[in-house]
Amino acid sequence: MASTGGFLREGNTTLLIGTDKEHIEELLDIIKSKCKSREKTIAPMSPVASSLEGYYSFPMQVQVGGATVFIIDVEKYIKL
Template identity: 35%
Template sequence: MKLLIAVVQDQDAGPLMQRLVDQGFGATKLASTGGFLRQGNTTILIGLEDAQVDAAVECIRRTCRHRRQAAAGAGDVEVGAATIFVLRVDRFERI
């Protein structure tokens, strides 16, 4: 079992959640804030079987986009589409 944690831009969160649900993935959406530009982003938690990880990552890859954004004192910078962590889960219970 795996826990996939994806930190995505707020603009991508709604479409990504819809795509994940359409593909049969259960996900939890959490509001979060990034440090670099101090802007809102969304952290999405997805519990998966090992064999589902690649399909979930592909959903994220197809939905989330890089963007150019103005940063004070730095001009335009490219902000990431998503940051993904995949962690091993020793135990999972749904209560």
């Protein structure tokens, strides 16, 4: 699912993945290999810089990317 928002107001991708417990570690390895964090420079007077507390007149380095993973048990699912 495509989504927009967060700190940099950029596009995100949300994946809903269902798997058996025995495949969780393999799935996490795949996610780790594909979702790397990196640094990005935001320019002064950008929408992000102007929305931060205070005023910044110099470029800033921020960390972007990576992944947030929630692992939850599904009590029941129904396929219709």
